[in-house]
Amino acid sequence: MDFPGGSGRQQQLPPMTPLPLARQGSVYSLTFDEFQSTLGGVGKDFGSMNMDELLRSIWTAEESHAVGAATTTTATTASVAAAEHAAVGAPPVQRQGSLTLPRTLSQKTVDEVWRDMMCFGGGGASTAPAAAEPPPPAHRQQTLGEITLEEFLVRAGVVREDMSVPPVPPAPTPTAAAVPPPPPPQQQTPMLFGQSNVFPPMVPPLSLGNGLVSGAVGHGGGGAASLVSPVRPVSSNGFGKMEGGDLSSLSPSPVPYVFKGGLRGRKAPGIEKVVERRQRRMIKNRESAARSRQRKQAYMMELEAEVAKLKELNDELQKKQDEMLEQQKNEVLERMSRQVGPTAKRICLRRTLTGPW
Amino acid sequence: MARFVDPLVVGRVIGEVVDLFVPSISMTAAYGDRDISNGCLVRPSAADYPPLVRISGRRNDLYTLIMTDPDAPSPSDPSMREFLHWIVVNIPGGTDASKGEEMVEYMGPRPTVGIHRYVLVLYEQKARFVDGALMPPADRPNFNTRAFAAYHQLGLPTAVVHFNSQREPANRRR
Numbered sequence: 001m002d003f004p005g006g007s008g009r010q011q012q013l014p015p016m017t018p019l020p021l022a023r024q025g026s027v028y029s030l031t032f033d034e035f036q037s038t039l040g041g042v043g044k045d046f047g048s049m050n051m052d053e054l055l056r057s058i059w060t061a062e063e064s065h066a067v068g069a070a071t072t073t074t075a076t077t078a079s080v081a082a083a084e085h086a087a088v089g090a091p092p093v094q095r096q097g098s099l100t101l102p103r104t105l106s107q108k109t110v111d112e113v114w115r116d117m118m119c120f121g122g123g124g125a126s127t128a129p130a131a132a133e134p135p136p137p138a139h140r141q142q143t144l145g146e147i148t149l150e151e152f153l154v155r156a157g158v159v160r161e162d163m164s165v166p167p168v169p170p171a172p173t174p175t176a177a178a179v180p181p182p183p184p185p186q187q188q189t190p191m192l193f194g195q196s197n198v199f200p201p202m203v204p205p206l207s208l209g210n211g212l213v214s215g216a217v218g219h220g221g222g223g224a225a226s227l228v229s230p231v232r233p234v235s236s237n238g239f240g241k242m243e244g245g246d247l248s249s250l251s252p253s254p255v256p257y258v259f260k261g262g263l264r265g266r267k268a269p270g271i272e273k274v275v276e277r278r279q280r281r282m283i284k285n286r287e288s289a290a291r292s293r294q295r296k297q298a299y300m301m302e303l304e305a306e307v308a309k310l311k312e313l314n315d316e317l318q319k320k321q322d323e324m325l326e327q328q329k330n331e332v333l334e335r336m337s338r339q340v341g342p343t344a345k346r347i348c349l350r351r352t353l354t355g356p357w
Numbered sequence: 358m359a360r361f362v363d364p365l366v367v368g369r370v371i372g373e374v375v376d377l378f379v380p381s382i383s384m385t386a387a388y389g390d391r392d393i394s395n396g397c398l399v400r401p402s403a404a405d406y407p408p409l410v411r412i413s414g415r416r417n418d419l420y421t422l423i424m425t426d427p428d429a430p431s432p433s434d435p436s437m438r439e440f441l442h443w444i445v446v447n448i449p450g451g452t453d454a455s456k457g458e459e460m461v462e463y464m465g466p467r468p469t470v471g472i473h474r475y476v477l478v479l480y481e482q483k484a485r486f487v488d489g490a491l492m493p494p495a496d497r498p499n500f501n502t503r504a505f506a507a508y509h510q511l512g513l514p515t516a517v518v519h520f521n522s523q524r525e526p527a528n529r530r531r
Contacts, residue, residue: 295396
């Protein structure tokens with residue numbers, strides 16, 4: 001597959017570091033070439049797409065990928081087939097609400113962004129290799145077609161590096177926004193819910209690490225991590241994602257400080273308080289409901305036990321009554337027969353006595 | 358036997374107030390003509406006066422009755438657990454609580470927040486408590502039935518009955 005713009009300007013780039021988790025069945029791990037073939041006959045080249053369109057097509061593919069990947073863990077092949085259908089189908093309308101690219105960026109074509117990247121790419125990528133990264137693979141020339149979607153998005157500043165890498169000086173990329181990716185389709189290694197994440201501020205978009213995928217793995221376990229921060233210039237904009245998916249949507253403004261993890265402490269105090277109070281009330285309510293159920297159940301059991309006891313007692317008493325009735329009847333019969341016996345005898349006797357001879 | 362214990366386990370009386378035990382004595386309690394079965398609801402106004410607590414057992418054995426509220430001041434935050442309502446000691450077997458000696462005066466249920474459990478626990482005494490041998494609890498809040506029983510060597514309970522009570526909404530009690 002050829003990218004008219006991208007392939008035209010091949011430049012020596014520091015090699016992108018392959019991400020240990022990147023190959024685990026996410027559309028983001030596909031290269032542009034692969035992605036293009038995945039989408040099949042969409043018709044438009046990525047190079048001429050603007051960023052908005054690109055993101056949209058990625059999400060579309062990703063959604064279908066999620067469907068496809070639900071059954072398989074090594075989802076790449078499955079997603080290829082699934083993506084083909086979905087990508088042509090209806091665009092994900094609901095996603096668009098959370099799409100906040102800076103105007104400058106969203107209108108640019110992929111090629112332009114790529115070109116920008118190339119211009120600054122020389123020093124940027126190598127400045128902050130994430131600590132956990134494996135050594136880079138063999139050097140090679142990279143074209144737009146070869147770069148993975150993830151890398152591209154990270155570099156373009158659409159996605160931010162959010163692992164705990166040491167803060168580094170801001171990168172010179174002029175266009176950057178803080179739109180994290182939509183929730184990743186499949187979590188290979190879901191984290192525990194309470195996972196706390198520390199985000200250093202001012203991580204430049206060019207400091208490539210486990211940007212997209214690792215971020216996804218790190219946060220996705222706790223729910224959808226689709227946090228959207230409005231556009232800010234690159235350098236001052238560190239943001240945190242949180243594990244409570246619903247909370248993230250409440251964050252109205254980019255949060256410029258480092259989060260020390262935990263659910264709280266990442267919003268304006270007022271909102272935080274409200275959310276916290278609401279949550280506490282929710283928990284209390286849940287507890288109280290549980291208690292109520294418990295009480296009901298306990299009472300129920302008590303009554304059932306009582307019923308069982310009374311039934312038993314009733315049976316016993318009934319049996320006793322039956323026995324006594326029987327006994328009474330027998331007694332009466334016996335008395336009767338006793339009465340009958342002597343009378344008969346008497347009659348008999350009387351007869352003999354009153355015999356004429 | 359487990360059948361009689363189950364409601365207590367589900368109602369968390371066993372666990373939060375007493376340990377698992379095997380009932381060996383039957384105890385019935387009644388406020389006026391209303392019998393108390395585990396988990397039933399009693400209006401506080403109906404429980405102003407001590408209930409009639411009848412127990413089985415032999416005449417020579419003596420029993421201690423304790424009534425506490427593990428849900429004070431509110432079930433979701435029982436910071437006063439347990440709130441002591443009543444202690445009667447030296448109850449002869451086969452009689453009722455009025456034949457014993459009231460060590461801590463009866464106090465009716467006064468649930469302010471939520472639905473509270475009120476637990477009547479009966480222990481068999483090893484011997485008669487004479488004045489001086491007893492350590493009356495200092496205060497009603499934060500009483501601990503287990504600790505009390507352990508201190509007086511009462512062992513495990515022989516019978517437990519509990520009921521629920523909730524603050525009456527409309528007309529407050531006098």
